[in-house]
Amino acid sequence: MFQRSDPPDITITWDGRELPARSGESLATALLAAGVLSFRETPVSGAARGPLCLMGACFDCLVEVEGQQNVQACMTPVHPGLRAAPQHGVRDLPEVEAA
Amino acid sequence: MERYDVAVIGGGMVGTAIGYGCAERGARVIVLDEGDVALRAARGNFGLVWGQSKGDGMPAYGAWTRLSITLWPSLAERVSGFAGRDVCYSPVGGLTFCLSEQELAERRDFVHRRHNQGHGTVRIVDRRELLEMMPGCRLGPEVVGASYDPTDGHVDPLTLLRGLHAGLRAAGGVHLPGAPVVAIEPVGGEYRIARADGAAVMARRIVVAAGVATTRIAAMVGLDVPVRPVRGQNIVTERLAPILPKPASAIRQTGDGTIQIGVTSEDDGILETPTTTAALAKMAARAIRVLPPLASARMVRGWAALRPMTPDGFPAYAESATHPGCFVAVCHSGVTLAAVHAGPMAEAVMGGGMHALAAELHPDRFARMPIQHVPAI
Amino acid sequence: MSTDVDLLIVGAGPAGMAAAVTARSRGLTVLLLDENAGPGGQVHRGIEHRAAKDEQDADGAKLAAALRSSAVETRFRATLWAVEPGGKVFWSEEGAARSAVAGRILLCTGATERPLPIPGWTLPGVMTVGAAQIALKTAGLKPQGDVWIAGQGPLLWLYAKQAVEAGGRLAGIVDLSHGIPPAALRHLPRALMAPGYLLKGLAWQRRVKRAGVRVIHAEEIRAEGEGRLARIVVDGTEHAADLLLLHDGVVPNTQITRAIPGCAHDWDAVQACWKPRLDAWGNTTAEGVMVAGDGGGIGGARAAAHAGRLAALEAARALGRMTEDQRNAEAGTERLALNRQLAARPFLDALFPPRPVTAIPDETIICRCEEVTAGKVREAVTLGCLGSNQTKAFTRTGMGPCQGRVCGPVVHAVIAAARGVDPAQVDPFRTRFPTKPLTLGELAALAE
Numbered sequence: 001m002f003q004r005s006d007p008p009d010i011t012i013t014w015d016g017r018e019l020p021a022r023s024g025e026s027l028a029t030a031l032l033a034a035g036v037l038s039f040r041e042t043p044v045s046g047a048a049r050g051p052l053c054l055m056g057a058c059f060d061c062l063v064e065v066e067g068q069q070n071v072q073a074c075m076t077p078v079h080p081g082l083r084a085a086p087q088h089g090v091r092d093l094p095e096v097e098a099a
Numbered sequence: 100m101e102r103y104d105v106a107v108i109g110g111g112m113v114g115t116a117i118g119y120g121c122a123e124r125g126a127r128v129i130v131l132d133e134g135d136v137a138l139r140a141a142r143g144n145f146g147l148v149w150g151q152s153k154g155d156g157m158p159a160y161g162a163w164t165r166l167s168i169t170l171w172p173s174l175a176e177r178v179s180g181f182a183g184r185d186v187c188y189s190p191v192g193g194l195t196f197c198l199s200e201q202e203l204a205e206r207r208d209f210v211h212r213r214h215n216q217g218h219g220t221v222r223i224v225d226r227r228e229l230l231e232m233m234p235g236c237r238l239g240p241e242v243v244g245a246s247y248d249p250t251d252g253h254v255d256p257l258t259l260l261r262g263l264h265a266g267l268r269a270a271g272g273v274h275l276p277g278a279p280v281v282a283i284e285p286v287g288g289e290y291r292i293a294r295a296d297g298a299a300v301m302a303r304r305i306v307v308a309a310g311v312a313t314t315r316i317a318a319m320v321g322l323d324v325p326v327r328p329v330r331g332q333n334i335v336t337e338r339l340a341p342i343l344p345k346p347a348s349a350i351r352q353t354g355d356g357t358i359q360i361g362v363t364s365e366d367d368g369i370l371e372t373p374t375t376t377a378a379l380a381k382m383a384a385r386a387i388r389v390l391p392p393l394a395s396a397r398m399v400r401g402w403a404a405l406r407p408m409t410p411d412g413f414p415a416y417a418e419s420a421t422h423p424g425c426f427v428a429v430c431h432s433g434v435t436l437a438a439v440h441a442g443p444m445a446e447a448v449m450g451g452g453m454h455a456l457a458a459e460l461h462p463d464r465f466a467r468m469p470i471q472h473v474p475a476i
Numbered sequence: 477m478s479t480d481v482d483l484l485i486v487g488a489g490p491a492g493m494a495a496a497v498t499a500r501s502r503g504l505t506v507l508l509l510d511e512n513a514g515p516g517g518q519v520h521r522g523i524e525h526r527a528a529k530d531e532q533d534a535d536g537a538k539l540a541a542a543l544r545s546s547a548v549e550t551r552f553r554a555t556l557w558a559v560e561p562g563g564k565v566f567w568s569e570e571g572a573a574r575s576a577v578a579g580r581i582l583l584c585t586g587a588t589e590r591p592l593p594i595p596g597w598t599l600p601g602v603m604t605v606g607a608a609q610i611a612l613k614t615a616g617l618k619p620q621g622d623v624w625i626a627g628q629g630p631l632l633w634l635y636a637k638q639a640v641e642a643g644g645r646l647a648g649i650v651d652l653s654h655g656i657p658p659a660a661l662r663h664l665p666r667a668l669m670a671p672g673y674l675l676k677g678l679a680w681q682r683r684v685k686r687a688g689v690r691v692i693h694a695e696e697i698r699a700e701g702e703g704r705l706a707r708i709v710v711d712g713t714e715h716a717a718d719l720l721l722l723h724d725g726v727v728p729n730t731q732i733t734r735a736i737p738g739c740a741h742d743w744d745a746v747q748a749c750w751k752p753r754l755d756a757w758g759n760t761t762a763e764g765v766m767v768a769g770d771g772g773g774i775g776g777a778r779a780a781a782h783a784g785r786l787a788a789l790e791a792a793r794a795l796g797r798m799t800e801d802q803r804n805a806e807a808g809t810e811r812l813a814l815n816r817q818l819a820a821r822p823f824l825d826a827l828f829p830p831r832p833v834t835a836i837p838d839e840t841i842i843c844r845c846e847e848v849t850a851g852k853v854r855e856a857v858t859l860g861c862l863g864s865n866q867t868k869a870f871t872r873t874g875m876g877p878c879q880g881r882v883c884g885p886v887v888h889a890v891i892a893a894a895r896g897v898d899p900a901q902v903d904p905f906r907t908r909f910p911t912k913p914l915t916l917g918e919l920a921a922l923a924e
Contacts, residue, residue: 398910
């Protein structure tokens with residue numbers, strides 16, 4: 001798997017548990033460094049899937065970030081306390097906040 | 100040279116349905132088609148199997164549409180089998196949303212007119228009834244009502260097209276893509292059809308179902324069928340959990356979970372199919388007024404296609420007076436009408452006589468109308 | 477139409493950075509958009525936040541520093557999604573759609589990895605070599621444990637070298653290349669003109685082997701596991717694996733150019749890819765739209781920078797800021813340098829022809845978004861699909877959120893092989909704007 005060259009300096013939450021991360025990196029690399037390879041289940045077959053390209057092209061690293069679903073983990077910078085979770089199949093749209 | 104009973108010119112939704120219907124009835128059929136990037140209305144289809152708005156001012160078209168809807172369940176079953184995948188035909192009733200009292204009043208007049216023209220299944224429903232019909236549906240506050248027709252429904256149009264092609268093949272039909280037809284000449288009671296790539300076939304009967312190229316090709320068999328291209332743009336979102344239980348005019352949730360949003364009517368005579376941000380923005384804005392949660396849904400694809408439009412917008416069917424055995428079929432409702440095309444229309448091509456409703460849709464009527472934007476294709 | 481900016485550049489890799497600085501120095505106003513957090517592109521990813529370790533890093537750091545000290549307006553985390561006639565562009569930034577009208581548009585969208593679909597490549601734990609390199613450059617992640625690399629091409633060896641130098645450990649490399657094809661040899665003399673190119677490649681391989689990394693030459697590989705990668709099977713032999721990195725070379729990213737009406741593309745038989753038709757200055761066949769760098773044909777980072785500067789000079793000429801003679805005079809040294817950089821390409825391209833798609837089993841998924849197998853694509857060909865677009869309509873391949881970015885080259889190659897025709901005769905996916913997903917809310921905000 002992957003090992004960090006530099007120590008983590010912040011903490012994020014993945015699926016309810018705390019994971020170390022390093023400022024400036026993407027959510028995808030934070031998860032990979034923590035040994036998380038499976039990010040979601042696909043809406044087509046339900047198969048487990050993780051990132052492929054890490055450059056925003058493949059849309060395989062979709063996760064839920066702060067309640068927003070189908071977000072590309074590789075394009076999401078981490079910040080202390082970031083809450084993320086696996087994407088389970090099709091996206092549920094959030095309620096619209098009252099204007 | 101290969102000889103066929105029926106040569107269909109056009110491998111889109113109309114031509115393939117007729118070709119499949121003829122092959123299923125035992126004819127030796129070839130469907131001649133263009134290449135990969137042809138102007139294909141079949142790719143721009145919205146996927147509604149729809150009667151509520153069809154035939155205003157042309158009752159025969161309304162009745163032809165209703166006939167097709169009654170034949171659809173059987174077609175759906177056969178086509179799903181051929182496609183190897185469910186065509187997702189769901190006749191769950193269809194809606195046309197109204198976003199203001201004025202839109203609702205106009206729709207009410209329209210429904211009244213439809214009743215007078217023999218289309219009795221459509222009616223107006225108010226917001227309360229809409230919410231009863233679709234419990235929990237997060238309709239926007241502007242949705243005051245809709246017209247509703249319980250006989251309407253929707254289908255996956257691309258699976259339909261694929262299934263028709265597979266059905267054609269299963270019934271022994273041949274699909275020959277790759278080049279447009281450039282000439283048709285009678286040869287001893289048959290017709291020789293020549294293509295731009297040098298290929299040629301012989302056939303006893305011909306169906307011109309060439310979409311926006313219909314005018315050019317129908318002329319080769321003595322039929323005057325003015326058709327102009329009208330562009331329609333489409334939006335598809337990412338796959339979503341169920342959010343809209345019934346299909347509506349210009350917005351539906353597909354069997355895959357995506358939301359499809361339609362569709363423009365750009366009558367500029369230009370034979371190109373780019374998307375335009377201005378049009379997509381308007382379509383998105385209206386969809387959000389219907390279902391506000393869609394504001395956060397991501398659009399994953401946009402595309403455009405050209406509908407073949409006759410001067411009055413209604414379909415045209417005819418057998419040529421000068422070239423017996425040569426037919427034309429053109430419309431922009433290839434999905435809804437697929438069942439009559441694979442049924443009564445295929446029978447007509449096989450020599451069974453034109454269905455009375457189709458006979459009323461003869462292109463002779465255009466001679467009495469002003470014609471605009473006839474494309475040079 | 478009045479313009480908001482003289483030159484709009486998409487992509488802050490070597491081509492985009494070099495072009496921006498050159499154009500600004502010739503008096504053009506420049507707006508540079510990039511989806512990433514900072515300049516560098518993929519090759520110099522994260523260059524401002526790590527120490528330069530080699531020549532390539534030093535090149536990138538220099539370009540980025542020049543960009544930062546120039547008066548170029550840069551917008552990062554900005555994703556372009558439409559280019560319309562008249563120089564109008566649309567992009568998304570901080571969750572909102574924006575637009576501008578530019579006198580000239582220069583697309584420096586670089587390359588993407590050619591997918592290498594093997595059985596099991598959709599399992600978590602299978603990624604691309606490019607992805608692992610990004611993880612190394614941006615987050616310092618180095619491979620550790622049962623990590624395998626499989627495929628072929630220069631980037632594979634470069635990453636392996638970078639990984640071992642960073643203290644990473646590789647279980648092995650599965651080399652799927654076929655040695656030096658005879659066709660490559662005739663390009664060798666010219667390749668030797670390119671400074672250090674070939675020697676560098678050989679040095680990377682030596683460095684990796686010296687680190688004790690096992691290299692297996694093989695024909696076939698598949699990935700296996702339940703819900704995640706557990707092992708690879710190489711020519712029938714199993715090896716434990718918790719990470720598999722695939723690579724089969726890179727291809728131009730033409731997602732945007734293919735969506736522009738009138739922008740012609742040609743099949744490059746040697747690089748086995750489509751690329752936009754460009755003149756010597758980077759002009760496409762669409763008025764006002766230019767391309768520089770790997771997006772116009774794979775040439776590497778240094779070639780991209782030279783092509784970017786040439787395009788910037790041409791943009792200055794087209795906008796009336798210099799005469800043709802001035803442009804030509806200034807372009808002289810850049811063009812010489814570009815040609816030197818490109819000298820090794822024919823040899824490298826001939827050395828690593830893409831893996832034949834006939835090797836992809838029918839049951840292997842090629843469209844990862846819609847989970848469409850190679851067999852389904854081949855079946856569509858038997859139903860009369862001649863090219864990628866009709867195949868897309870029949871199978872849904874390329875219809876998912878990646879919009880065919882990943883599967884495109886493979887779908888195209890599978891169709892060509894199934895039809896038994898020259899790939900040049902098979903149409904690639906036609907793309908349409910928006911070329912990246914955006915929310916309906918962002919889009920709707922643009923409605924009058």
